[in-house]
Amino acid sequence: MKSSVIVFPGSNCDRDIAVALEKFQIKNEMVWHDETNLPKSDLVVLPGGFAYGDYLRTGCIASKSKIINDVVKHAKKGALVLGICNGFQILIESGLLPGVLLRNKNLRFLSKNVFLKVVNMENKFCLKYKKKNIIELPIAHNEGNYFANEDLLKNLEDKNLIAFKYCNEQGLVNKISNPNGSSNNIAGILNNEKNILGMMPHPERLIDPLLSGEDGSIMFESLFKSH
Amino acid sequence: MKKEVLDPQGKVVNQTLKNMGYQNITNVRQGKYFEIEINESNKDKAKIIAEDICKKLLTNTVIEDYKINLE
Numbered sequence: 437m438k439s440s441v442i443v444f445p446g447s448n449c450d451r452d453i454a455v456a457l458e459k460f461q462i463k464n465e466m467v468w469h470d471e472t473n474l475p476k477s478d479l480v481v482l483p484g485g486f487a488y489g490d491y492l493r494t495g496c497i498a499s500k501s502k503i504i505n506d507v508v509k510h511a512k513k514g515a516l517v518l519g520i521c522n523g524f525q526i527l528i529e530s531g532l533l534p535g536v537l538l539r540n541k542n543l544r545f546l547s548k549n550v551f552l553k554v555v556n557m558e559n560k561f562c563l564k565y566k567k568k569n570i571i572e573l574p575i576a577h578n579e580g581n582y583f584a585n586e587d588l589l590k591n592l593e594d595k596n597l598i599a600f601k602y603c604n605e606q607g608l609v610n611k612i613s614n615p616n617g618s619s620n621n622i623a624g625i626l627n628n629e630k631n632i633l634g635m636m637p638h639p640e641r642l643i644d645p646l647l648s649g650e651d652g653s654i655m656f657e658s659l660f661k662s663h
Numbered sequence: 664m665k666k667e668v669l670d671p672q673g674k675v676v677n678q679t680l681k682n683m684g685y686q687n688i689t690n691v692r693q694g695k696y697f698e699i700e701i702n703e704s705n706k707d708k709a710k711i712i713a714e715d716i717c718k719k720l721l722t723n724t725v726i727e728d729y730k731i732n733l734e
Contacts, residue, residue, distance in 0.1 A: 488675060489671075489672075489675075491671070491672040491675045491676065492672060492675070492676055492693070497675055497676070497679050500679050500682065500683060502682075
């Protein structure tokens with residue numbers, strides 16, 4: 437399996453995700469945002485960070501970068517696209533995923549571990565979570581409050597396009613376990629075809645016992661096995 | 664932002680618009696917009712209050728200008 441990680445000015449999780457991909461034998465290339473063409477890629481990753489200093493709106497300027505046209509083309513052809521944190525914001529600004537990410541409800545930057553329920557395990561990113569569907573991953577964001585109108589929320593729920601929801605340690609999805617005010621506790625969503633995943637938590641940060649956990653590894657195992 | 668103060672966000676937005684093909688855009692300055700409801704029927708008095716708010720809280724007059732529109 438081959439992957440590309442897009443690097444924007446202001447990306448800061450690009451090398452972490454590269455380490456994670458390589459650990460799971462996914463052959464990765466870093467691609468500068470100003471390139472026009474992606475190398476052959478089965479998976480394209482938009483990493484976390486603060487692309488363009490979050491100017492105008494988070495992810496907005498990055499979504500107009502040259503490389504995004506080819507990312508959209510790859511996505512339409514069925515390649516997997518993963519957007520983590522700022523990458524999720526970029527996917528939304530590019531129109532590849534619906535809804536919007538607002539500022540956290542408490543107006544604070546949140547940096548902590550949260551519990552997540554893997555809601556959809558029938559996609560190439562999450563297949564392996566069948567063995568463990570209540571997981572713990574770090575979040576680190578200021579604009580992670582997923583907002584969608586009622587129609588869109590209903591569509592996401594009905595079509596099972598919500599990949600992750602914030603929950604408590606027991607897997608209960610409730611208000612108290614919602615760190616940022618997201619509609620329906622949404623932490624990550626898929627497109628209709630389930631080849632695009634956008635998520636606020638950082639799987640690439642928990643891929644080794646030395647980093648205090650391996651719940652993130654399961655996503656990369658899924659990706660590797662899916663190919 | 665006052666004309667003489669560098670506005671990096673505006674510059675980036677300007678450049679992005681050019682990249683998107685809007686070649687005739689010559690400059691972009693980014694600012695903030697507030698909608699304030701004041702419980703005051705006298706327009707002049709309301710404007711004085713708004714001016715006061717702008718000076719004391721909403722703008723840093725060293726680098727920013729403000730404009731008030733009454734409705």
